[in-house]
Amino acid sequence: MTGSNAGQFIRLGETHRAQIEIRIDGESVPCLAGDTLLTAMLLNGRLLRHSEFGDGPRAGFCNMGACQDCWLSLGSGERVRACTTEVRSGMVVLTREAS
Ligand code: FES
Numbered sequence: 001m002t003g004s005n006a007g008q009f010i011r012l013g014e015t016h017r018a019q020i021e022i023r024i025d026g027e028s029v030p031c032l033a034g035d036t037l038l039t040a041m042l043l044n045g046r047l048l049r050h051s052e053f054g055d056g057p058r059a060g061f062c063n064m065g066a067c068q069d070c071w072l073s074l075g076s077g078e079r080v081r082a083c084t085t086e087v088r089s090g091m092v093v094l095t096r097e098a099s
Pocket of ligand 1: 060061062063064065066067068069070071081082083084
């Protein structure tokens with residue numbers, strides 16, 4: 001998700017907030033306190049999840065809780081919408097459904 005993959009988003013402001021880390025598919029990813037999960041993930045990569053219906057990677061659409069394209073699984077088993085969920089330090093995120 002990081003490395004050579006440029007992020008879909010670019011942070012232009014609010015860089016003063018505290019840096020925290022989350023884990024996406026086992027990889028540490030930096031983000032800032034107060035970011036939504038969608039923002040944090042698309043600053044560091046180009047997708048949110050792989051579709052459970054086999055129609056490819058998904059990156060959200062509306063960014064306001066309406067389209068339902070950004071549902072993610074957390075390590076806790078909880079399912080959340082990335083666009084309406086604030087990151088927490090140490091949050092574990094999975095981009096694929098557990099089988
Ligand atoms: S991006 Fe549409 S509901 Fe989250």
